[in-house]
Amino acid sequence: MKDPEAVREIPAKSASLADWYTAAVLKAELADYAPVRGCMVIRPYGYALWENMQQRLDARFKATGHQNAYFPTLIPESFFQREARHVAGFAPEVWWVTHRGSDKLEERLALRPTSEAIINAMFARWVKSYRDLPVLLNQWCNIFRAEKATRLFLRTSEFLWQEGHTLHRTYEEAQEETLRILDLYLDFIRGDLAMPVLAGIKPESEKFAGADRTYTMEAMMPDGQALQAGTSHNLGQGFARAFDIKYLDEDNTEKHPWGTSWGVSSRLIGALVMTHGDDRGLFLPPKVAPVQVVVVPILFGRGDDAVLARCSEAVAALAGLRVKLDADPKQTAGWKFNQHEMLGIPVRVEIGPKDVEKAGAVLVPRDGSGKRFIRFEDLKAKTDKLLDEVQSRMSAAALDRMRSTMADAADFAGFRGRLAEQPGFIRVFWCGTQDCENRIIDETKTTPRVIVPGEQNKVRGPCIACGKETGTRIHYARTY
Numbered sequence: 001m002k003d004p005e006a007v008r009e010i011p012a013k014s015a016s017l018a019d020w021y022t023a024a025v026l027k028a029e030l031a032d033y034a035p036v037r038g039c040m041v042i043r044p045y046g047y048a049l050w051e052n053m054q055q056r057l058d059a060r061f062k063a064t065g066h067q068n069a070y071f072p073t074l075i076p077e078s079f080f081q082r083e084a085r086h087v088a089g090f091a092p093e094v095w096w097v098t099h100r101g102s103d104k105l106e107e108r109l110a111l112r113p114t115s116e117a118i119i120n121a122m123f124a125r126w127v128k129s130y131r132d133l134p135v136l137l138n139q140w141c142n143i144f145r146a147e148k149a150t151r152l153f154l155r156t157s158e159f160l161w162q163e164g165h166t167l168h169r170t171y172e173e174a175q176e177e178t179l180r181i182l183d184l185y186l187d188f189i190r191g192d193l194a195m196p197v198l199a200g201i202k203p204e205s206e207k208f209a210g211a212d213r214t215y216t217m218e219a220m221m222p223d224g225q226a227l228q229a230g231t232s233h234n235l236g237q238g239f240a241r242a243f244d245i246k247y248l249d250e251d252n253t254e255k256h257p258w259g260t261s262w263g264v265s266s267r268l269i270g271a272l273v274m275t276h277g278d279d280r281g282l283f284l285p286p287k288v289a290p291v292q293v294v295v296v297p298i299l300f301g302r303g304d305d306a307v308l309a310r311c312s313e314a315v316a317a318l319a320g321l322r323v324k325l326d327a328d329p330k331q332t333a334g335w336k337f338n339q340h341e342m343l344g345i346p347v348r349v350e351i352g353p354k355d356v357e358k359a360g361a362v363l364v365p366r367d368g369s370g371k372r373f374i375r376f377e378d379l380k381a382k383t384d385k386l387l388d389e390v391q392s393r394m395s396a397a398a399l400d401r402m403r404s405t406m407a408d409a410a411d412f413a414g415f416r417g418r419l420a421e422q423p424g425f426i427r428v429f430w431c432g433t434q435d436c437e438n439r440i441i442d443e444t445k446t447t448p449r450v451i452v453p454g455e456q457n458k459v460r461g462p463c464i465a466c467g468k469e470t471g472t473r474i475h476y477a478r479t480y
């Protein structure tokens with residue numbers, strides 16, 4: 001029998017978030033370290049979580065008219081260098097392939113750090129007429145960005161993501177697409193992942209290399225550091241010009257189309273773990289949890305057959321949900337409860353001899369909001385309802401936690417004081433200049449995260465750096 005105390009190896013989340021996080025991820029077997037420094041292995045439980053996230057996003061992409069495609073991992077250096085800002089932004093993170101077998105290549109090949117270069121080069125061959133527009137493509141793939149240290153899911157040299165790439169006839173259409181995707185991501189992140197984020201625009205310094213405008217979603221982790229949960233970029237005509245993509249418009253003139261690109265990655269798994277987990281381990285939102293419900297027979301040796309039969313009936317009654325029956329006779333019920341809580345399974349169903357006698361079952365939500373005895377005939381309906389409740393409670397609790405980290409600062413002393421006391425999002429008035437942005441970064445050792453459109457020009461105040469009056473407010477935070 002395994003050590004019943006084994007799950008206690010996860011340190012307290014409040015003591016050290018970093019240690020807790022690593023232990024929670026390793027213990028739940030979401031991922032492990034790979035032999036190559038900076039790389040990780042996604043284990044089956046983690047991959048099942050990713051697949052659920054992937055499916056829910058993919059359905060949304062397809063419902064909005066996008067199609068999946070696949071482009072090669074290897075990108076010729078010359079392609080990559082065609083958009084100057086783009087190559088400068090990514091240069092330090094690129095892995096290069098220099099040999100084919102033992103032959104040195106004449107031109108180095110990049111392992112894709114993102115695919116704008118290769119995809120736009122292909123678009124130039126495919127897009128000829130206004131009838132070819134819009135192009136609405138998405139790619140699910142792996143990405144390489146050189147990292148020396150690994151933080152499982154959060155920072156690794158290779159990770160999984162999706163990248164959307166679109167082309168449009170007009171600037172307005174491209175902007176609409178950029179915002180449509182931002183909304184789609186928000187629906188997924190807030191709705192399915194129960195994760196609150198601040199959504200809005202990035203200032204110049206934090207924009208994607210090559211984009212006209214970057215929209216971002218910024219989540220707040222329990223240690224007061226922000227984590228970028230995803231981005232949607234309006235690329236303007238930069239890439240279309242760099243890659244010479246031209247189409248003949250209805251008016252018989254050649255024009256460059258307008259582009260967008262957007263992505264979220266397996267990093268979201270890290271954000272999800274940190275947002276919802278607790279001292280017992282993971283806590284996964286029902287909408288994406290690999291196992292939504294675990295059924296545990298309570299066995300005493302007497303009447304066990306009836307209990308096990310009833311548990312099988314319970315699994316059948318819960319068809320349509322992701323259900324696991326844990327009838328392993330070698331483990332005690334108590335050990336299993338700890339194990340399932342560590343794995344973050346949102347709802348547990350317990351059935352013992354008394355429950356069989358009373359034609360019922362016991363439902364236990366992972367957030368400890370109370371066990372309840374239900375009639376067996378209500379099992380499916382009550383479980384569905386409880387899963388919805390757990391999902392909503394996770395959203396509400398996470399939103400409360402994020403809000404408790406948000407504050408306004410009028411001067412640098414106030415900013416630093418707040419940061420020391422309660423790190424999180426700190427909102428300041430900012431005149432919009434690069435000089436003042438740099439000064440805020442220097443003075444506070446934080447970075448500008450997001451300008452939330454709904455918060456602009458409601459009230460005015462002095463720029464925290466230069467004192468000039470402005471209606472622009474921006475959130476700063478320390479970041480991952």
Ligand SMILES: [Zn+2]
Pocket residue numbers: 430431432433436463464465466467468
């Ligand atoms: Zn200023």
